[in-house]
Amino acid sequence: MAYDILIVDDETDIREMIAGILDDEGYGTRTAADSDSALTAIKERRPSLVILDIWLQGSRLDGLALLDVIREQDPDLPVVIISGHGNIETAVSAIKRGAYDYIEKPFKADRLILITDRALEASKLKREIRELKQRSGDTMRLVGESSAINQLRQTIERVAATNSRILISGPSGSGKELAARMIHDLSPRARGPFVAINAATITPERMEDELFGIEDASGGLRKVGALEEAHGGTLYLDEVADMPRETQGKILRVLVDQTFTRVGGATRVQVDIRILSSTAKDLERAIAEGAFREDLYHRLGVVPLRVPGLAERREDVPILVRHFMEQISAASGLPMRRIGDDAMAVLQTHDWPGNIRQLRNNVERLMILTRGDPESTITADLLPAEVGAMVPNLPTTGGGEHLMSMPLRDAREIFERDYLQAQIKRFGGNISRTAEFVGMERSALHRKLKTLGLS
Numbered sequence: 001m002a003y004d005i006l007i008v009d010d011e012t013d014i015r016e017m018i019a020g021i022l023d024d025e026g027y028g029t030r031t032a033a034d035s036d037s038a039l040t041a042i043k044e045r046r047p048s049l050v051i052l053d054i055w056l057q058g059s060r061l062d063g064l065a066l067l068d069v070i071r072e073q074d075p076d077l078p079v080v081i082i083s084g085h086g087n088i089e090t091a092v093s094a095i096k097r098g099a100y101d102y103i104e105k106p107f108k109a110d111r112l113i114l115i116t117d118r119a120l121e122a123s124k125l126k127r128e129i130r131e132l133k134q135r136s137g138d139t140m141r142l143v144g145e146s147s148a149i150n151q152l153r154q155t156i157e158r159v160a161a162t163n164s165r166i167l168i169s170g171p172s173g174s175g176k177e178l179a180a181r182m183i184h185d186l187s188p189r190a191r192g193p194f195v196a197i198n199a200a201t202i203t204p205e206r207m208e209d210e211l212f213g214i215e216d217a218s219g220g221l222r223k224v225g226a227l228e229e230a231h232g233g234t235l236y237l238d239e240v241a242d243m244p245r246e247t248q249g250k251i252l253r254v255l256v257d258q259t260f261t262r263v264g265g266a267t268r269v270q271v272d273i274r275i276l277s278s279t280a281k282d283l284e285r286a287i288a289e290g291a292f293r294e295d296l297y298h299r300l301g302v303v304p305l306r307v308p309g310l311a312e313r314r315e316d317v318p319i320l321v322r323h324f325m326e327q328i329s330a331a332s333g334l335p336m337r338r339i340g341d342d343a344m345a346v347l348q349t350h351d352w353p354g355n356i357r358q359l360r361n362n363v364e365r366l367m368i369l370t371r372g373d374p375e376s377t378i379t380a381d382l383l384p385a386e387v388g389a390m391v392p393n394l395p396t397t398g399g400g401e402h403l404m405s406m407p408l409r410d411a412r413e414i415f416e417r418d419y420l421q422a423q424i425k426r427f428g429g430n431i432s433r434t435a436e437f438v439g440m441e442r443s444a445l446h447r448k449l450k451t452l453g454l455s
């Protein structure tokens with residue numbers, strides 16, 4: 001995918017030189033000679049990076065003032081400053097005001113490319129960290145050896161390389177989003193963003209703001225929408241059946257000519273995105289009921305992809321259980337557990353209406369709650385009641401409530417209290433050392449201990 005770099009400089013020669021160097025490196029470039037045309041260009045489409053000369057002659061705003069406006073409109077858009085020779089102070093002040101870095105004139109092509117690469121990389125990392133945080137500990141591997149999963153993997157590999165739109169169907173928690181991420185990661189757009197937007201969790205009133213962004217009365221960019229954020233990459237429309245009908249028409253337009261208008265705006269913004277979408281609902285029925293546009297359905301699903309529910313691939317249960325144990329153990333320090341044959345047989349025959357997500361939650365719960373001897377084996381009687389096992393001798397919370405049947409969130413809290421208590425003991429009651437060990441600020445740990453009733 002081509003990054004889109006906006007070069008802002010009042011000197012034609014320099015503008016063209018920078019554009020030439022970056023074009024040769026395979027970047028997409030646009031240029032602007034003054035602050036107003038720069039803002040218009042950003043408004044036309046959000047670039048991946050702005051390279052900005054600090055001295056803009058004959059421009060309404062000078063470089064620093066323009067930097068402030070850009071930062072205010074879009075704090076995540078990276079800006080690299082070009083400063084005059086020996087003008088380090090201004091460059092430093094630009095960095096204080098949020099520029100990523102500066103290049104001092106005169107500069108060599110190598111330096112320009114290096115800083116550009118770094119700025120793009122940093123911005124990509126920032127985005128990835130945010131995405132990772134959102135996914136909290138999930139990994140990207142599609143685990144499973146069943147023929148259903150092997151087939152899915154093969155199809156994903158085949159369709160990833162193309163630019164085709166894919167409609168992913170399958171029950172809730174079966175791995176649709178994971179499949180979409182794999183498609184993105186194996187595609188030529190992998191270096192670009194993967195932006196997911198879930199129609200089931202966004203209210204219809206906010207849907208268009210989130211998708212298209214908002215423009216203010218003076219034509220400035222007030223909020224970047226998902227479409228613009230996904231430029232050069234992939235947009236994942238999760239639970240597309242829940243899109244309001246009016247929005248469906250606007251999405252159709254994006255599919256036709258890759259343009260849209262921001263909420264409150266008039267100009268059409270051009271983007272280069274691949275759209276993947278998913279549905280757990282029967283879209284054909286939604287069409288018959290008039291809730292979903294048939295023309296949109298055909299355009300979204302040029303290639304249909306079905307992710308099977310866990311009940312269709314029970315043979316994957318043991319390998320998934322092991323995978324999640326390793327994942328959870330690495331993230332939380334909980335010891336791995338052996339699962340007895342009887343318990344595994346129960347897990348394998350259970351129907352898992354919540355599919356892989358539910359299985360993962362149950363594995364986490366088992367690991368949290370079966371403490372004690374790490375060598376001990378998890379037997380069927382320890383399985384949560386809803387999984388179908390007998391639960392005669394379960395540990396209780398003291399309130400008589402069975403640990404295995406309580407919501408995972410509460411179970412996590414209990415685990416957290418025990419964990420923190422053990423660490424404090426280990427460090428002889430020294431809060432600072434405990435805080436350092438568990439990776440928390442001292443004051444945050446203090447607050448936490450208070451809420452948990454431990455201090």
Ligand SMILES: Nc1ncnc2c1ncn2[C@@H]1O[C@H](COP(=O)(O)OP(=O)(O)OP(=O)(O)O)[C@@H](O)[C@H]1O
Binds near residue numbers: 143170357
């Ligand atoms: N084959 C798999 N291997 C490993 N982890 C998986 C697999 N499939 C799904 N997961 C994990 O299960 C959880 C649910 O998956 P995901 O969010 O992709 O499902 P989904 O179908 O998009 O769910 P929903 O539509 O309900 O949001 C995630 O934590 C995901 O990482």
